[in-house]
Amino acid sequence: MKAALVLAAISLGCGGARSWIIAPRAEVPISMSDGLRAVDGHLLVPQEKHVVGEFSLDYKPWSMLFRLISFTGDKDISDEVNKQVKVAGGDAINNLQVFSGNCTWNVFTLVGVLPDCANVSIRGDIIKVSGNGRRVEQAQREVN
Amino acid sequence: MRAPQIILLAAMVSTGCASVGINAAFVGTPTPVLLGPRDRVGVAAPAAITKLAEFEGEAFWRFSQGSTTNYATGIRTDWSRQEQTGQYALSAACYKATNGFDPALDVRLTKVKTSAYGNLFTMRNYVTIEGDVVRPGGGR
DSSP states (O other): HHHHHHHHHHOOOOOEEEEEEEEOOOOSOOOOOOHHHHHHHHBBBGGGEEEEEEEEEOOOOOEETTTTEESEEEEEEEEHHHHHHHHHHHHHEEEEEEEEOOGGGGHHHHHHOOOOOEEEEEEEEEESSSSSGOOOHHHHHHOO | HHHHHHHHHHHHHHOOOOOOEEOOOOOOOOEEEESSSSSTTOOOOOOOEEEEEEEEEEEEEEEEEEEEEETTEEEEEEEEEEOOTTTHHHHHHHHHHHHTTTTOOOEEEEEEEEEEOOSSSSSEEEEEEEEEEEEEEOOO
């Protein structure tokens, strides 16, 4: 009987964690898509973008009390973006992807009251822009 | 090893890997979907923009399981259900919000929220994305 009650209590609550990804101090453009603009505002074509590295960041957000209290809160990735792009010699981040996954601990946190975690992975292509971001067609026209 | 130490170790291990989850990506989307203040490569000052609409998108993975018993027959049936958004879900939302990937428009993100939770019977993962559809001054 007691076991059933405990099981019922656990099943009622959900443990977990949430976070908000921000980059207010990023010194390069970060795009979650394939689209980026050059200095003059035109969309860069694939020939102008060269992947020179991979942006990679993993972290574990923590929350408690049914995720109402978030210990992680805003996850500022600005410093990591600036650092990794600089090391790779890139100009921007393209195709940023965000993975959100469970912790095994989610199952054991007592009715969501205890601190609980999640797994977040962020990946993206660090790209270098060639030709100062000019259109390839325009450059070809100039050559001809 | 004493019981408290074993429990502590088990708790530490359990915060580790779990392969289930959802990957949020704008696959095949030509429209810039920007996080952060920089909107053009090599330019520090952001271009003037005109906000046209709001953008919302969500990627999720959900799993639940349980069992039902028919008391008349005594037959117990275990069930499980898994559902998730497709890899093009966010791209489709962007396509709709930008009038078919209008090359003159950008999406400026205001919220990228990750959420993962679960218990013995269910696991849920969400990446919620919100932003504005804008027309940048330098766009063509």
